[in-house]
Amino acid sequence: MSGAGKRQRLALRIAAVPMGLLALSCLYPIFFAINNAFKTRDDYMRDRFGLATQPTFDNFVQAWSRAHLNEYFLNSVIATLGAVILLMVVSSMAGFALASLRFPYRRFLFAVILSSLMIPVQVVLVPFMRTMLALNLVNTHIGLILSYTAFFLPFSVYMMTAFYSGLPRELIEAARIDGAKLLQVWWHVMLPLGMPALVTLAILNTLSCWNDILISLLVMQKHRTLMVGISALKGQYSDQIPLFTSGIVIAAAPIVVLYILFQRRIVSGIAVGAVKG
Amino acid sequence: MLFLLPAILLVLVFRIFPLFWGFAISLTSATSTDPGQFIGAGNYLRALDDPNFRSAMANAVAVLLSVPIFVTIPMLLAILIHQGVPGRTFFRSVYFFPAILSSVIIGSIFSVVLSFNGNLNALLNLAGISGVDWLGHSATALPVTLAIQCWSTFGMGVLIFLAGLSTVSKEMVEAARLDGAKMWQIWWHVIIPELRPIIEFSTVITTIGLLTSMFGLIYVLTGGGPGTATTVPEYLIWAAQGRLNRPAYAAAVSMVLFLMTSILAWLQIRILSRNANI
Structure with a gap:
């Protein structure tokens, strides 16, 4: 042996x-x-x-100002922050409703949200662009924020529903007996209680939004995000590798920092998502 | 109910309604300015004759054939980590690192390293081997792109398998070892059969991922080329809607992609529900 x-x-x-x-x-x-x-x-x-x-x-100074990375960086920060906050609010509300409230067609609506997982942006590219044009959302930050929220939402709703389902129902009952309105229950009870899951989701969604290229390429043709900017830089500065790589470092830096700070949370969040489907 | 409204609205407006609208567009001769006319299956028939579409489908098949590699490598690495390979904590955290970087970042770095006068060829030249234009050559462009995709996502697979391995019973592995089973016998007869649900799950999500998340890498590395060597369906959709200005045709290719991913999603749901029944 x-x-x-x-x-x-x-x-x-x-x-x-x-x-x-x-x-x-x-x-x-x-x-x-x-x-x-x-x-x-x-x-x-x-x-x-x-x-x-x-x-x-x-190189960093040049990339930041002359290659307009400062502008692109700001666009990425606005879109990512906006979408992450909106995702937290919308998925927490939806998770609260699906896990704790009783109303008709609850299961059906949950299935509708989850089924949209099967519709990636490539599958609806043309009508998605037309919708954005019709709503005057092309080249606007709010348009990109809404698009990110729509495309990254199902997983967040799933996670929040699962998380809230694990909480004892007495918490809500108690708050309701105290005469609190549902909105107050959500704001004062569910949102703070959901923080552990919401923080994990915020980190994972930050990765998805910051790293996205296809959606931002479609929506932000004029005001480039960092990833669109970097891919354009590649063609422009192909003979100035140090300048180009400094752009890459600037674009990757926030993600590398997140990885160093929250490695454990990222790993466990992805593992949970993967195993539960 | 009101709490669910924002989520439902977003999903309906940006995803579910566009799916039906897209199908309607795919049956017309619409351009970006003209709504066009109803032409039935015209776009689909045209696709069958279109060399771009044919090579996109051929490339998709090549991509799908590589799925076993994308599943096996992380599985073997995860089992090794689980069995207590020296340095496992370090491996576990480092393997995951490329998976969180944007495909744009990864593609940009590799386009520098792999370009004809890039680092890899410079190294090969030092060793007396003449360089290859890795991404500019139609025989190597797709395999190299797939290899980069595999390298940048295997850490995610390792995580999934590690999560699955934590459910494999230690007693069974120990009992097999006491019975004198060799390491590979334990792997083959005990661990891998127990991992079957995870293998199935990983296969399906890897396949869906390969069909719908290689755009960024291809956009940065090869632009679908040389020729159509790395044009996959999702890239063709993007090119047809934008550069080629054939939105109705793009919508038709979208429907083909949707058909492929829905079959996979159906498989995924079946696997998940069957595993739940066990």
């Missing part, structure tokens, strides 16, 4: 080598981007693999 155990431990140790290389490969691209972002164009030409020996912030 101990012989087999020993052999297994050896096998695992051997497996750790390619697994370690794979782990390094996961970190290399972002290291590549950061490292080259601090080089001058000549430095990069001379030695593209080496470390940036005389780090310069020039």
Whole structure:
């Protein structure tokens, strides 16, 4: 028995080598981007693999102002923040209704919201654009915020419904006996109670909104978001790699910070979503 | 009821109503300025003769054929982590890192690394191997794009399998070990059969993901090319609606994509409900 155990431990140790290389490969691209972002164009030409020996912030300054990343960054922040807040409010309200209130067609409406998971933006691209045009929402921040909310909503509603279903019903009954209106129950009881789930959702939705390209490409043709801006930058500055990589670093920075701060929450949120479907 | 209204309204206006509208548009000859006329299945018939559509479908098949790789790699890695490979905590958190980066970020970095005068070829040249235009060559563009997609999403799969592995009974694995089973026998006869629901689940969501979330990577890396080498259905829809100004045709391709994803979604629901019955 101990012989087999020993052999297994050896096998695992051997497996750790390619697994370690794979782990390094996961970190290399972002290291590549950061490292080259601090080089001058000549430095990069001379030695593209080496470390940036005389780090310069020039690329960041140029990318931020001359390549308009400041503008794009602001657009992304507005759209992401707006959509994340709206998603929290709408999904918390919907989750409260679906989990705690009794009304006709409750199950059917839940199914309608979930079924829209089967309709990604590509499937409704043309009519979606026409709807946006008809509502005068193209090239507006509010249009992008509403689109993000509509397309990232079902998962959030599902999570909030599941979360609120796990809470004891007595909480709501107690508040209602105290004479509170439903809106007050939601605001004073359900919203604070839902915070653990809502914070996880806020982080996951921040990733989805910030990283999106297709929806923002469609809706924001004039006021680019960061991801649209970066993909345009790629064509413009293909011979100025350090400048381009500094743009990449600026665009990835908020996500990397989120990952470092909330890794555990992101992991558990995705695992819960995955297992429960 | 009023609390549900915003959610229902958003979903109806932006997703469910457009689905039916899109089907209606797909039966017309509409352009971006002209509502056009009813032409029945005209757009669908035209698709069958359209080389762009044909190669998009051929590419979709190639993408679908790669699904087993997309499922197996994370499964093996998750089992190794679960079995206590040295450094597992580090692997677990690092593998996940590419999965949270935007496909635009990943595509941008790889387009620099893989370009003809990029880093990979520079390395190969040092080793005396002449470089390949990885993304500019129609034979390599799709496989390379898929490899990048696999690399950037496998961490998500590892997480899903790890969540599934936590339900595999430790006693059974231990009992098999006491019976003298070798490691690969335990994997093959105990762990993998127990993981079957997760494998099915992962297969379905990976497939749906491959059909509907490669746009960003393709947009940044290859623009669907060279030629139509990396044009997949979702990319063709976008190109037809915008650049080619054939919205009715785009709507028809959308319906084909919807058919493909709904079959998968139906499978997913069946798997989930069957597992719930066990």
